[in-house]
Amino acid sequence: MNAPDDPSSDDRTELLGHDQNAPADGSDFGPGSRIGPYTLVEHLGEGGMGQVFLAEQVEPIRRRVALKLIRRQIADDLTLAYFQIERQALARMEHPAIARVYDAGRTEEGFPYFAMEYVEGITLRRWRREASPDLATRLRVFITLVRGVQHAHERGIVHRDLKPDNILVTVVDGQAQPKLIDFGIAIGVDGSGSVSAHRAGTVDYMSPEQFAEQHAAIDARSDVYSLGAVLLDLLDDARILRGGTTTLRPTELHARLRASLKGHVDPDLRAVPLELRHLLARALAPDREHRYASAAALADDVQRFLDGEPLAAVPATRRYAMRKFVQRHRVPVALASAIALAVLAGLVATTWSLQRAEREAARARATADFLSTVLAGVDPDTARELDKTLLRKVLDEAALRAGRELAAQPDVLIDIEGVIARSYTGLEDHERALEHARAAHDLAVARNGESAPSAYATLPSLTTALVNTGHADQALPMLERAIAAGAAAGIDEAKILQLRHNLAITLRDLGRSRDAIVESQPASEGLDRLLGPDAEPSVNARLTLAILLADLDRFDEAVPMIRELIARRSATLGADHPLVLTMRNSLAVFHMQSRKFAEGERELKALLDPVRRQYGDGSRFALMIEGNLGGALRQQGKVEEAGPYYQRTYENYLRLFGPDHMRSMQAAHNYANWLLDAGRIAEALAMQRSALEAMxxxxxxxxxxxxxxxxxxxxxxxxxxxxxxxxxxxxxxxRMKIAVRGPDSSRLPASREALRELYTKLGRTDEVARYAEPAATTP
Structure with a gap:
């Protein structure tokens, strides 16, 4: 289930019992209420910002969801902004340890909600007590949880309320799987219900800087502290956290941990292995500078404990390194010389691995430090613009800081520039995406060479940005060179296949669909083989292949392929997940290409609202749907209904991309077709000529x-x-359609029909008869 949002400053978040009662907070919603496609079934819990209900989704598919609804008495602009940011942040996260977001919208009164994965499980503490898992199982579950938190940190989100009640454990294929179910974003609510920046979190798991309300000091390391408290709870069943009548202060807790490392016998810590007490002492350090720099660094140290490797939290003495080596290599003692050689070799290997681990940890710390403070300097007033405004400001600030703060750490800067490029692509700012993707690639090439793995890793973002900005001709030679040289350079096969997928997209943008399918088919089959059919690169490659098959009028192959993709991804992600929405749009286009316009219209109308909710009215994706819908309507003779869609798409593409971008030229052509059908001949003629000149x-x-x-x-x-x-x-x-798509292209009938009309007007009956024949392709 989905836990409530951030609690107020003096109240813990709790899950309510299954009493079917709605909260007495002035809300009109309760079991039986209908919100969008959801029927509320049961009130699950509440927090500072919102209420959480178990709900039944009734369309387009049936499933149970956890529906989060904002408290209406605190629904001012700033609260709505934070709620919107939380929804957008969650929608971008896809990790097995984080509950997925399916859908978002507003009630009839205008209050926002979003629907999330409903998780049937038990809290982490209850799992610890009832399942009695061994130490290794507990630590493996904890590592998965921490990786999920790191996934959020890499997207600029600091949780601030990590605790066992916000973590459910389910059993998947016989394995325990943790799931974070609440991501309230860094605000609390005071007793009157108004938004404040007051203390958010739960006292037993709250970092000292949160407790002291030092908001500028709150970053990813605050979550590291909370994770340390969660681990302590998991190891000793919260005895040390809840043993007294008052909450143990962070300094007191840390002092007890440090004392236990010096030989003091603490009954509450006796069951915790010594190395893990070192780890806890670092994670729970009152001074954030002394904690693990990132959640990833914490997870890595727990994994080292499981693997028998030296922990970063334990002082790196020769004696400790030798002991860990011997523990990992227990062999019968046969010859003293063999043991001596083994120990000597082990010390050399251990020293090397510690040096490598320190380099990797330093890189992780720098990356985490940069990303975890991304939200720190944002003026809350900016959030009043809602939607993408705050996220864009955050990203702009991160872009400015990256070059300045990370210049001395080029490997980290390459990673960060890539993250920024992909984020700008998500915000549909393709020029900025190109700027940062090019910076990442150029830096990787300058530092490591054109054939280095780091350079190859930057190519997908760079070539995607080039295509999105109308420069596919620049992306093409870059990809062809990289693919040809990749195998010789020993680049991973999966990376080469992903580049071939990018090459297919680039060739299609250049109008070379037949060449593109030559690259797309082996890329799709190879990625399925290497990564599995449900991996994101595999799914994307199959989607591209389906689109290319439709380009070549192979609808008997393309339509079943896209339907299978939609069914598989809808089952795991939901019908309104961004990836599924993209596939549904492709299916609608396939219907239109095969002249099934009524089917295309139905699919596109069903897509419009979820796309607008997730991407915003006027976004590129929404405009694509509107433009396609205009075409489906016009082709059925619904000219008047189609007009606003054509005009809006054309005007907004001009605004977004300028007149010389491919999408703008296509939109101009489509709008001109509508103008002709509407009887506005002179305008249609002028617009087609302008589009042709630009193309x-x-x-x-x-x-x-x-x-x-x-x-x-x-x-x-x-x-x-x-x-x-x-x-x-x-x-x-x-001539051009035959050259590009072949003599059997489904696009030829439109040209033949127009030629018959022309020759009828000219009285050339022999030509009219000639172009009435499907085989007539050339003059």
Missing amino acids: RKQYPDDHPVTAEILTGLGKAQIAAGDLDDAERSLLESM
Whole structure:
């Protein structure tokens, strides 16, 4: 289930019993209420910002969800902003230890909600007591949990309320799996219900800086402290945390841990192994500078304990290193010389591994320090703009700081520039994404060489950004060189296959779908083999392959493939997950390409609301859906209904990308087609000519979009009475479609139909008859 949001400053978050009673907080919602496609079943809990209900989703699929609804009496602009940020942050997280977000929306009164994965499990503390897991099992569950927290930190989110009641444990394939179920974002609520920046968290697990309300000092290391308290709870069943009548202060807790390391017998810590007490002392250090620098560093040290490796938290003496080596290599003592050689070799290997571990830890600390403070300097007033405004400001600040603060750590800077590039892509700011993707690639090449793994790792983001900004011609030679050299350089096969997938996308953007499928097919099959069919790169590669098959009119292959992808991903992610929405749009386009316009219309209308909720009204994705919907309506003769979709898409693409971008040119062509159907011939003619000029400037060779614009231009020229010009345009469109897509292309009938209309007007009956035949392809 989904736990409530951040508690107030003096109240712990609790899960309510299953009493079917809604809270007495003035809310009208309770069991039986309907919110969007959800029917509330049971009130699960509440916190400072919101209430959580078990709900039944009834459409488009049936499933149980945990629905989080904001408290209406605190729904001012700033609260709504934080709620929106929490929803956006969760939607970007995909980790087995974090409950997934399925959907978001607003009630009829305008109060926001989002639906999350409903987790059927028991709290971490209850699991510890009832399942009585051994130490290794407890630590493995804890490591998975910490990796999930690190996943959140890498996306700029500090949890601030980590505790056993916010962690459920389920059993998956016989293995215990932890799941974080609450991500309230760094605010509390005072007794009157108004938003404040007061203390948020739960006292037993709260870092000293949270307790002291030192907000500027709160970063990822605050969560590290809370994780340390959770681990202590998991190891000694909270005896030391809850043994007295008052909460143990962080300094007192740390003092007891340090004393136990010096030989003092503490009955509450007797069951905790000495090395783990060292680890806890570092995680629970009152001064955050003395803690693990990141959640990843904490997880790594716990894993070292399980693997019998020396812990970073334990002083690195020769005696300790030798002891750990001997523990890992227990062999019968046969010859003293053999033992001496083994110990000597072990010390050399251990020293080397410690040096390597320290280098990796330093890199992890720098990365974590940078990312964990991303939200620290943001003015809360910025959040009043809601949606992406705050996230964009945070990202802009991170971009400015990266070069300044990480110049002395180039390997870290490469990673950070890549993260920033991908984040800008998510915000649809493709120019900024290109800037940072290029910076990451150039730095990796300058530091390690063009054939280094780090350089290859930056290529997908860079080439994607080039395609998104209309520079596929620059991405093409870059990818071709990298793929050719990759095998010789010993680059991992999966990375090469992902580059071939990027090459397929680039070739398609350049109008070379037949060449693209030559790259796409082996990339898809290879990634399935290496990574499994459900890995994200494999899914993306199959989606691209389906799109290319549809480009080549192989709908009998493309449609089953996309339906299978939608079914598989909907089952695990939900029908409205961003990846599934993308696939559903592709299916709608396949319907339209195969002239099943009514089916395309139904799918696109079902997509519009969830896309607008998740990406924003006026986002690139929403505009894509609107443009496609306009086409489905126009092709069915619903010209008046289609008009606003065409106009809105065209105007917004111009605003987002400028007139010379591929999407703007396609939108201009589509809008011109609608203008012609609406009887606005002169406007249609002018717009088709402008789109054709822009396309030939950017793509001088044969291109499928150019061919479609020529068809539209020819139709407009017929309507305007420019019959000679129309013939030239339409015959050129026929030639180009055959050159690009082949003589059986499904795009040819539109050109033939326009030529029949033209020759009818000219009285050339032999030509009318000729272009009535499907086999007629060339003059």
